[in-house]
Amino acid sequence: MTLRLERVSHAYDGRAVLRGVDLELSEHRIGVIGANGSGKSTLARTLNGLVLPDSGRVLVDGLDTRRHAREIRRRVGFVFSDASAQIVMPTVAEDVAIGLRRSGLSASERSARVEAVLQRHGLAGHRDHPAHLLSGGQRQMLALASVLVTEPQVLVCDEPTTLLDLRNTAVIEETLGALPQQVVLLTHNLDSLAGFDRVLVMDEGRVVFDGAPAEAVAHYTSLMRPEARGSRPGDGAAGAEGGAGTPPPAPGGGLRR
Numbered sequence: 001m002t003l004r005l006e007r008v009s010h011a012y013d014g015r016a017v018l019r020g021v022d023l024e025l026s027e028h029r030i031g032v033i034g035a036n037g038s039g040k041s042t043l044a045r046t047l048n049g050l051v052l053p054d055s056g057r058v059l060v061d062g063l064d065t066r067r068h069a070r071e072i073r074r075r076v077g078f079v080f081s082d083a084s085a086q087i088v089m090p091t092v093a094e095d096v097a098i099g100l101r102r103s104g105l106s107a108s109e110r111s112a113r114v115e116a117v118l119q120r121h122g123l124a125g126h127r128d129h130p131a132h133l134l135s136g137g138q139r140q141m142l143a144l145a146s147v148l149v150t151e152p153q154v155l156v157c158d159e160p161t162t163l164l165d166l167r168n169t170a171v172i173e174e175t176l177g178a179l180p181q182q183v184v185l186l187t188h189n190l191d192s193l194a195g196f197d198r199v200l201v202m203d204e205g206r207v208v209f210d211g212a213p214a215e216a217v218a219h220y221t222s223l224m225r226p227e228a229r230g231s232r233p234g235d236g237a238a239g240a241e242g243g244a245g246t247p248p249p250a251p252g253g254g255l256r257r
């Protein structure tokens with residue numbers, strides 16, 4: 001599936017957080033890294049219409065997020081870092097099932113699908129447990145399962161392991177790695193990007209690097225050096241919309257700018 005951003009800009013309270021982002025995302029594994037506040041979450045939220053851009057547009061397989069919210073949410077699933085915010089039903093099985101309420105499937109098809117997802121993600125033994133009694137790792141797995149049960153074609157994961165310990169981080173990353181779906185992963189865990197097809201580095205609302213994981217991590221690391229942070233052209237330019245004259249990054253091409 002192709003996710004396409006065309007000159008996407010967005011501001012909160014007059015402060016620009018996305019500045020004229022142009023992207024075409026079709027790779028199987030795409031990472032997004034960047035400093036806190038660089039605009040990663042806002043970018044991710046535009047991909048399934050959780051955020052509608054102030055200007056520009058986002059197309060999911062040609063469908064505009066402004067006009068086709070429901071179809072797009074069905075195709076693009078979203079996983080948040082705080083699973084508790086995503087879990088809405090009292091028990092594990094009910095939470096997984098809720099995503100299928102408008103699926104058009106019969107009750108028996110829905111329960112078969114829920115059961116399969118619970119089994120696959122190690123939650124079958126917790127079927128009737130209150131979701132709030134699960135461990136942090138189990139809660140994140142439940143949040144993931146509740147999205148996967150709807151069988152989205154793309155999964156956008158916004159720092160899904162930030163609140164987890166090392167073991168659960170590994171479990172969630174392995175699960176994501178094995179999914180047949182296209183995955184867009186926002187993360188501060190740079191090690192998890194090895195093997196990704198493409199990694200974007202964001203800085204001050206722009207994609208400043210777009211290429212292979214090792215080069216992207218090196219670029220991000222160099223941006224975070226104190227001398228780089230003090231002298232970047234973007235510093236202090238909040239509100240300078242769009243990056244006029246800045247060439248769009250070459251998809252997967254490792255363009256630095």
Ligand SMILES: Nc1ncnc2c1ncn2[C@@H]1O[C@H](COP(=O)(O)OP(=O)(O)OP(=O)(O)O)[C@@H](O)[C@H]1O
Pocket residue numbers: 012013017034035036037038039040041042043
């Ligand atoms: N709903 C909102 N209302 C107002 N400001 C917001 C909102 N969401 C994000 N922001 C601000 O926009 C900027 C970009 O936030 P965003 O969450 O996109 O960045 P991020 O790169 O994902 O950061 P982090 O790594 O900390 O999650 C931040 O300064 C943030 O405070």
